[in-house]
Amino acid sequence: xxxVAVKGGTDAIEASIDRLKYERxxxxxxxxxxxxxxxxxxxxxxxxxxxxxxxxxxxALAIKQAEGSMEEAxxxxxxxxxxxxxxxxxxxxxxxxxxxERRISASFKDIPGxxxxxxxxxxxxxxxxxxxxxxxxxxxxxxxxQYEEELSALEKATGDGTYPKVVEYLREEGLFETFExxxxxxxxxxxNVFQFPASRSERxxxxxxxxxxxxxxxxxxSLRGYGQVHPTVGEVRMGQLPITVPAHGGDGEDDxxxxxxVRATEVxxxxxxxTKGPDGKQELRFEIxxxxxxxxxxxxxxxxxxxxxxxxxxxxxxxxxxxxxxxLHVDTVESTxxxxxxKMPHYVTFQSKLDSVRNTRKGGDGHES
Amino acid sequence: MKRRRMTExxxxxxxxxxxxxxxxxxxxxxxxxxxxxxxxxxxIKMRETAKQxxxxxxxxxxxxxxxxxxxxxxxxxxxxVREKLAGDLAVIDAACRAGLSETAGWTAMLEAEEIRLADRxxxxxxxxxxxxxxxxxxxx
Numbered sequence: 001x002x003x004v005a006v007k008g009g010t011d012a013i014e015a016s017i018d019r020l021k022y023e024r025x026x027x028x029x030x031x032x033x034x035x036x037x038x039x040x041x042x043x044x045x046x047x048x049x050x051x052x053x054x055x056x057x058x059x060a061l062a063i064k065q066a067e068g069s070m071e072e073a074x075x076x077x078x079x080x081x082x083x084x085x086x087x088x089x090x091x092x093x094x095x096x097x098x099x100x101e102r103r104i105s106a107s108f109k110d111i112p113g114x115x116x117x118x119x120x121x122x123x124x125x126x127x128x129x130x131x132x133x134x135x136x137x138x139x140x141x142x143x144x145x146q147y148e149e150e151l152s153a154l155e156k157a158t159g160d161g162t163y164p165k166v167v168e169y170l171r172e173e174g175l176f177e178t179f180e181x182x183x184x185x186x187x188x189x190x191x192n193v194f195q196f197p198a199s200r201s202e203r204x205x206x207x208x209x210x211x212x213x214x215x216x217x218x219x220x221x222s223l224r225g226y227g228q229v230h231p232t233v234g235e236v237r238m239g240q241l242p243i244t245v246p247a248h249g250g251d252g253e254d255d256x257x258x259x260x261x262v263r264a265t266e267v268x269x270x271x272x273x274x275t276k277g278p279d280g281k282q283e284l285r286f287e288i289x290x291x292x293x294x295x296x297x298x299x300x301x302x303x304x305x306x307x308x309x310x311x312x313x314x315x316x317x318x319x320x321x322x323x324x325x326x327x328l329h330v331d332t333v334e335s336t337x338x339x340x341x342x343k344m345p346h347y348v349t350f351q352s353k354l355d356s357v358r359n360t361r362k363g364g365d366g367h368e369s
Numbered sequence: 370m371k372r373r374r375m376t377e378x379x380x381x382x383x384x385x386x387x388x389x390x391x392x393x394x395x396x397x398x399x400x401x402x403x404x405x406x407x408x409x410x411x412x413i414k415m416r417e418t419a420k421q422x423x424x425x426x427x428x429x430x431x432x433x434x435x436x437x438x439x440x441x442x443x444x445x446x447x448x449x450v451r452e453k454l455a456g457d458l459a460v461i462d463a464a465c466r467a468g469l470s471e472t473a474g475w476t477a478m479l480e481a482e483e484i485r486l487a488d489r490x491x492x493x494x495x496x497x498x499x500x501x502x503x504x505x506x507x508x509x
Contacts, residue, residue, distance in 0.1 A: 053410070055430035057450055087409035087433055088446065092416055092423060101497060109504050117500040157494035167418060179421040186414065186423045201424035204417060209427060243429060245411060245446060247372060254371040259411065260380055260448030262429055268418055290419035294427060308419065 024067055036060040045263070045295020046070065050332045051077035052190075052209035054262045054294055071336040078333050088245040091256055092183075095266055095292075096168075099161040099240040102296075106233040107270055113163040118238065119296075166235040167268050167288060176286055198323055203311050208293050210330035212300045218320050218330065219303025222310050227320035229309045231269035231289055238265045238296050265298050267291040269305035287312070370476055372465070374483075376458065380447050382482040384454050390478070391457035393471055394438070394464045403442065404435040406452035434459040441467035 037044070037060045047059040051074045058077060066072035102118025105111045117123070170176045186201030187194065194202045207215060222229050240261040247255050269289040277283040289309030291301040310320045311327075319325050329335060379387045394400065408430060415426040432455040434445040443463025445455040464472050 049427075052427035053430060054413075054427060055449065058430060081410065081428065084430070085409045086412055086428065087431065088411040090411055090413045092414050093426070094416055095418055102500075115502040116497055117502060118497060151492065151496045154492070154495040154499070156488070156491040157498050158491065159494065161490065161494050161497075165418060181416065182420065182422040184423065186425050188412070188425055190425075200420065200422055204424040205426075208424075241413075241415075242377075243411065243413060243448065244373060247444075250372070254373045256373050257444070257446050258373055258377040258380060259431055259446045260429070262413070262426075262448070264426070266418075288419035290417045292415070292417070292426065 049294040101239040103237040211332040214330040219306040222320035234268040265301040267301040387457040391460040401437040406434040438463040
């Protein structure tokens with residue numbers, strides 16, 4: 001059976017859109033985009049990550065328009081992205097150039113350069129802070145002035161804000177396999193429909209733009225037994241990645257254009273893998289799962305590192321090792337779009353199913369006529 | 370000064386500096402606008418650290434402008450919605466490509482702004498250093 005177009009309901013749709021606007025405005029108070037930008041950092045990060053478009057300004061606007069709905073805001077940003085030309089490809093971003101704002105390891109207490117907690121909710125009491133109900137402009141300014149005064153009294157640090165990678169020290173010790181830089185041009189899932197088996201670059205691109213909840217759920221499922229990867233986090237780091245684009249007729253890296261930086265969270269997970277040594281005896285070696293996403297979103301990046309490692313081992317029967325199962329179900333727009341379409345009118349298809357049931361009850365063969 | 374270093378100073382620094390340098394050129398030379406500041410995308414190519422391969426991290430919104438001075442084309446590209454800065458960067462780029470005499474006098478201003486940026490960065494790093502963990506092993 002094909003689809004049958006129907007029309008009607010235009011007046012009702014217009015009234016519904018008015019009703020939507022009324023719901024957004026009726027409270028009498030509106031949050032400005034600038035307020036979202038300055039106070040909803042982590043929400044903006046998540047929207048940008050799932051939309052695969054780094055633009056805090058547009059993400060904040062989308063959040064306002066969507067009344068805070070994640071899926072709607074991501075949809076808006078993806079739709080807007082499709083109207084813009086892709087002007088450039090960046091030069092390769094080397095992750096060790098990240099200007100680090102936070103960096104921790106769950107594998108080693110002492111890591112070269114030290115553990116930098118940065119800004120995190122990890123060590124806060126998860127109790128509602130009722131004092132925020134009365135947080136006045138004056139109080140905010142007082143706190144800020146005092147904090148900044150304390151900082152200005154600090155002795156200035158040296159260095160450029162980059163830190164060595166924990167994994168590189170282990171590679172130097174021969175504990176992890178080393179790989180030469182592979183400069184094969186990546187595949188791009190936004191330009192070409194990928195086919196199975198997906199390339200590594202396609203897998204990483206799909207995972208990094210995946211829905212936070214979906215990536216987290218599948219990573220968690222792997223830990224609980226629906227996969228065979230249970231890692232230790234080698235390093236989580238969050239900070240600014242500098243972006244450059246090559247200049248036409250330019251003369252090397254120093255001649256490229258710096259265009260700004262994007263904040264990202266990056267994770268290397270260490271995964272023990274049983275293997276047979278040269279003498280045929282069972283031994284353990286470590287492999288690395290890689291996760292990264294726009295903004296500060298450590299849960300997603302860690303979960304991505306688990307799924308990356310799962311998908312590197314398709315020989316397992318567990319669902320989180322099945323790339324079709326993982327890669328086709330983690331995209332926000334695809335999954336919410338398909339689920340949402342079920343609420344669209346299906347009058348004709350449902351009617352045919354009803355006819356089929358009625359026919360069966362009357363003693364027919366149940367097939368559609 | 371190399372383009373990579375100069376554009377970082379102009380983008381991360383006070384936008385008044387880019388405005389001042391571009392105004393100086395506009396005052397002395399005819400600047401033809403080839404492409405008014407417009408929004409577009411730059412796809413970020415990234416190296417991952419597990420197997421050292423490349424993949425696409427995602428796109429970043431940029432503002433781009435193009436101008437021409439004489440027969441030298443200048444390009445201004447900056448992340449975000451920053452039309453004025455993109456236009457100024459394009460003029461500065463064209464001036465540098467054309468080797469205009471005014472550009473010779475810019476180095477000191479750019480270096481001064483670079484020092485100010487480094488100072489700001491080192492203060493920020495000091496603030497982050499305060500969150501560095503000093504582990505003490507607990508005795509029984």
